[in-house]
Amino acid sequence: MTDHPLSKAALPGLAARYRAESRFKNYGKIAVIFSLAFLSFLIVGIGFKGVGAFVKTEVRLEVSQELIAEYGDDSFTLLRKTVLYNFPDAKGRSGRKAAYNMVAAGAEETLAEKLSMMEGSPSKFDLWLPTSDDVDIARKDGLTEEVLNRFPEVQRAWLISLDKQERFRTRFNVGFLTNGDSRDAERAGIGGALMGSIFTLLVCLVFSFTIGILAAIYLEEFAPKNKFTTFLEININNLATVPSIIFGLLGLAVFLNVFGMPRSSSLAGGMVLALMTLPTIIISSRVSLQAVPPSIKEAALGIGASHVQAVFHHALPLALPGMLTGTILGMSRALGETAPLMMIGMVAFIADAPTSFTDPASALPVQVFLWSDSPERAFAEKTAGAILVLLVFLVLMNLTAIILRKRLEKKW
Amino acid sequence: MVNLMTVQQVVSKPMAFDGTPKIIARDVCVSYGDRQVLHNINLDIPQRRVTALIGPSGCGKTTFLRCINRMNDLISICKVTGTIMMDSADVYHADVDVEVLRRRIGMVFQKPNPFPKSIYENVAYGIKLHGLSIDKADLDARVEKSLRRAGLWDEVSDRLDSPGTGLSGGQQQRLCIARAIAIEPDVILMDEPCSALDPxxxxxxxxxxxxLKEKxxxxxxxxxxxxxxxxxDYTAFFHLGDLVEQGETEILFTNPKDERTESYITGRIG
Incomplete structure (x- = not known):
């Protein structure tokens, strides 16, 4: 330490204060690193697991004209005969079964499609067919000793020889994004759940946005400030913290039992989620209305605008970006909700994608919940894939919120 | 409608000037809840003149100003008694529509508060609101006239579409004046219009x-x-909620009758 009269030694206790300050900064850095580590661990982990769900393995099989001539009308039998034709060493009941299990359930659809589109009749042709989920996972894991041990003797040999002959290929799995749910992992997709989520969110948006914004404008700008409105305000704030499953129960009791809305429908689901997001939207809308400088409204009143005109011409346009942001954040929360949807039956196994608001529907987080319960290894991959889609959906919504805010925001 | 003559018979004309007053305040008391902030104000405002309300902070001069166009209606606990008449019509009469009243009594605020819209829209808003223009050309003409009167036209005529909030403080305040005069009111209330501006x-x-006082x-x-x-031209001095003295500015400043006025204008209180 120097003896300079302006050095920190000149003021007793200063060095200790600086040490405490730098310690505090370091704690902050550690906290940020910690949370970043968790977040990246989560995203990278899910990313690695889930990316496989977007691709599928196909196997090249030889289809002979003789078999088509014989079984052409019945693609299911044709597929089975074709499989046996390609694996001539499949003997006995268990051998045949092992051979059938090489290709995906539902692969006959691909075969039938190919046949209907084919022109001419070559005596033999090659066809790429989706493999079963076990083969698909094994190939994605890499055909190591350990992985191969999961298969019976006869399949093990086929896998090795098919791989050597390069009769496997990897293709983008369109079905994962378009198919509905299925008991067969190779056919299960999130298309149905995605549609369900979109329908549900649309219902939720329409109800919660209109009701929420109207309530917020009335409460903030027009309602008299008395004990009753204060009581209302406190209750709205409390509602925002009510566990979502309670809203599910309310929806079950009111929407389904009293109003008799269709069970498991995105209409009922959306309305339950609207109930849940209403408090959030009302609160954020009121906050953004409060943030509008009163001088703007006074200016309008001062030149003879009515109170309603002052609010709708001046306060509302300024508050709208904040209101929209609040709404979209509320929507993102609604998108991730599972519990209230379970209460109104949206947790059921629904194989067909919904086409209207009253069709039985599922939702993305519910699909994640359902798949995570399935024992098949392929479903673990599907679960992670569905989470990825859910995350992308969320990011897109939040991005919309940011863009909308930037677009509509006015400086004053 | 209250008969003007009866009021004038009861109270003698407090401020000496020629012609009929534009605004007459009689026994105006204002309280916020239990706290009375103005006591029995009797004041005449002459037509087409500038009347200044002066006094130390918290003396009630802004409160009185906001009583005239009933901006105090916005504050629920604010209670006004007494009468304020404009052109012999009681502005606190039950039949009075505040929008019509404020159409005739414009206001300019302490802090420039242009709308976050274009310069043109700022001025045109009131005209459109009250349906004063016949067509687009008329609207344009009225906007130009108001901006010219506010002495702002030459500075902004080439950028009417740019935001009003982008102007300098003084220009913004003149824009607010243009906005106020665009609807052609009779009276303009100015609440410390220069307090946020440089010399x-x-x-x-x-x-x-x-x-502007010509019109x-x-x-x-x-x-x-x-x-x-x-x-x-005329000045009224407020002190602690009382109207202490009023009269022609020159006389009030050179020859104040009340001791408090003298103390204030010589800088001993305030």
Whole structure:
């Protein structure tokens, strides 16, 4: 330490204060690193697991004209005969079964499609067919000793020889994004759940946005400030913290039992989620209305605008970006909700994608919940894939919120 | 409608000037809840003159100003008694529509508060609101006229579409004046219009007030006695909720009758 009269030694206790300050900064850095580590661990982990769900393995099989001539009308039998034709060493009941299990359930659809589109009749042709989920996972894991041990003797040999002959290929799995749910992992997709989520969110948006914004404008700008409105305000704030499953129960009791809305429908689901997001939207809308400088409204009143005109011409346009942001954040929360949807039956196994608001529907987080319960290894991959889609959906919504805010925001 | 004559018979004319007053206040008391902030104000505002309301902070001059166009209606605990008449019509009468009243009594606020819209829209808003223009050309003409009167036209004529909030403080305040005069009111209330402005912008506004008084009755609240002396024809001095003294500016400043007025204008209180 120097003896300079302006050095920190000149003021007793200063060095200790600086040490405490730098310690505090370091704690902050550690906290940020910690949370970043968790977040990246989560995203990278899910990313690695889930990316496989977007691709599928196909196997090249030889289809002979003789078999088509014989079984052409019945693609299911044709597929089975074709499989046996390609694996001539499949003997006995268990051998045949092992051979059938090489290709995906539902692969006959691909075969039938190919046949209907084919022109001419070559005596033999090659066809790429989706493999079963076990083969698909094994190939994605890499055909190591350990992985191969999961298969019976006869399949093990086929896998090795098919791989050597390069009769496997990897293709983008369109079905994962378009198919509905299925008991067969190779056919299960999130298309149905995605549609369900979109329908549900649309219902939720329409109800919660209109009701929420109207309530917020009335409460903030027009309602008299008395004990009753204060009581209302406190209750709205409390509602925002009510566990979502309670809203599910309310929806079950009111929407389904009293109003008799269709069970498991995105209409009922959306309305339950609207109930849940209403408090959030009302609160954020009121906050953004409060943030509008009163001088703007006074200016309008001062030149003879009515109170309603002052609010709708001046306060509302300024508050709208904040209101929209609040709404979209509320929507993102609604998108991730599972519990209230379970209460109104949206947790059921629904194989067909919904086409209207009253069709039985599922939702993305519910699909994640359902798949995570399935024992098949392929479903673990599907679960992670569905989470990825859910995350992308969320990011897109939040991005919309940011863009909308930037677009509509006015400086004053 | 209250008969003007009866009021005038009861109370003698408090401020000496020629012609009929534009605004007459009689026994105006204002309280916020239990706290009374104005006591029995009797004041006449002459037509097409500038009347300055001066006094130390918290003396009630802004409150009185906001009673005239009933901006105090917005504050639920604010209670006004007594009568304020404009052109012999009681502004607190039950039949009065505040929008019609404020169409005739414009207001300019302490802090420039243009709408976050274009310069053109700022001025056109009131005209469109009250349906004063016949067509687009008429609207354009009215906007130009108002901006010219506010002495802003030359500075903004080439950028009417740019935001009003992008102007300098003094320009913004002149834009607010243009907005107020665009709907052609009779009276303009100015609540310390220069308190947020630098001396040059202030001088510009004061000049403008001089020009505007040919057409409008102007009431200006100000903290600055110099400003009151410069711009006003009549002055009313408020102190602790009382109207202490009123009269022609020159006389009030050179020869105050009340001791409190003298103390204030010589800088001993306030």
């Amino acid at each position: 040059i912008a202030t001088a510009r506004i004061e000049e403008l007030i001089h020009e 409008f009755t102007i009431i200006i609240v100000t903290h600055s006695m110099q400003q009151a002396a410069r711009v006003s």
